[in-house]
Amino acid sequence: MxxxxxxxxxxxxxxxxxxxxxxxxxxxxxxxxxxxxxxxKVLVPGGQSVGVKMDVRGVLIVGLEEIEGKNGEKVNPGLLSGLQIGDIIMEINGTEVYRAEEVQSLVNEARDTVKLKVKRNQRIFTVSISPVESGEDGLYKLGIWVKDKTAGIGTLTYYDPSNSTFGALGHGIVDPETNSILSVEAGVLLQSQVQEVSEGKNGDPGEIRGIFYHTSDPLGKLEKNNGFGVFGTAYDPIENPLYEKPIAVGTRDQVELGRAYILSTLSDNEIKRFEIEIEKIEEQDSPEDKSMVIRVTDEELLEESGGIVQGMSGSPIIQNDRIIGAVTHVFLKDPQRGYGIFIEWMLEESNLVEK
Structure with a gap:
């Protein structure tokens, strides 16, 4: 006993x-x-249309081209040195680079072999390149095209009143030419006003088109961009008129097949709740995107947009009065259906809150 x-x-x-x-x-x-x-854990659900504007850390290589030298010979110094589209140039001869125009300036200043500090995926290495004097304009060039900024429209997923952080999009911002996740050097989250919604059709995902406004009074600063969204800190509390109080976070084991809702802003510029059906739930033990398959069943949303369109990424998914995830992708051949990500993964991968 x-x-x-x-x-x-x-x-x-x-x-x-x-x-x-x-x-x-x-x-x-x-x-x-x-x-x-x-x-x-409780969060204020999003659903607002927001503008994301950010500077890239370093400059991103988006193209490689041959340069015709003064002797008429064509050569691509960047390609010969092993540079690739998607590489990020962090430094030139020890000087940090933040703007595309700085590359040309530093290379012309050197006029000789330059040392580049380059980031490729998670690896950082140094490359030495001898620029070519262009026969066209006399400038010294590396044979690369670079860019330093990006901007776009998306949807706010959540605001955390406990620490003033936010998450949006549900996926990272990538360079459309290289499909590389862009590193954030500086950036802001802005208010956005929807101007037009183009309907999604088979083979055409459709799009929310909008403009940034109150650019001198941003909602917050961006601090992180990864495969699970963009994250940062809000300057002031962000509210949702549909919810007087924050709502509980739904863990992945609380997500169910069946009816749920998404919060999005369309042409009337008001956050609305639209009905969806969760058709499939993936078993995931670690952060991954595409956690669930959803289908739009709301007649109003289907009539206005045809389903899920670009710009709705980040729309929070609500089920049983809990925020359980966010819309991430639309099926190209079926705009009524798309993917969602568990809210747990967004919170974990934000690295702005305690795990």
Whole structure:
């Protein structure tokens, strides 16, 4: 009998320790001796159309071309040195580079072999290149095309009132020519006003077209861009008129097949709730995109946009009064269907909050 009681005590202690580690433990009201309750994470759902404007850290190589020298010979110094489209030039001869025009200036200043600090994926290395004096304009060139800024329209996913952070898009901003995730040097989240919605059709995903406004008064600063969204810190609290209070986060094991809702802003520039169906849920034990397959069933949304269109990425997915994820992609051949990502992965990959 004593042995049985001892085992039961050990199991109970282990359970209490697990609860303590999992989250903040709060006593139940009116009964201090009652079992503890784990505080839930809460967020303000987004749904607002937002503009994302950011400077790229370093300059991104988006093209390689041959340069015709003064002797008439055509050569591509960048290609010969091993540079690739998608590489990011961080430094030239020890000077940090932030603007495309700085590349031309530093190369012409050197007029001789230059050393480039280059980032490719997660690897950083140094390359030495001898520029060619162009027979066309006399400038010294490396045979590369570079860019340093990007901007676009998307949807805010959430605002976290506990630490003033936000997440949007549900996927990273990539360079359309290289499909590379762009590194953030500086950037802002802006208010956006929808001007037009082009309907999605088979083979054409459609698009929300909008303009940035109040550019001198941004919503927040961008701090991170990765495969799970763009993240940063808001300057002031962000509210959603559909929700008086923040709502609980739904973990991936709480996501169910069946009815749910997305929050998006279309041509009337108001956040609206649209009905969807969750058709498939992927089993994921670590952060991945494409966590679930969703289908738009809301007649109003289907009539106006044909389903999911570009610019709706980041629209929060709500189920059972919890924010469970965000819209990420549309099926090119079926705009009524698309992918969503678990909100857990966005929060974890933001690296702006405690895990």
């Amino acid at each position: 004593k042995e049985t009681i001892k085992k039961g005590t050990l199991i109970l202690c282990g359970l209490l320790i697990a609860i303590g580690v999992a989250g903040k433990v709060l006593p139940q009201e009116g009964n201090p001796a009652a079992a503890p309750v784990v505080a839930e």
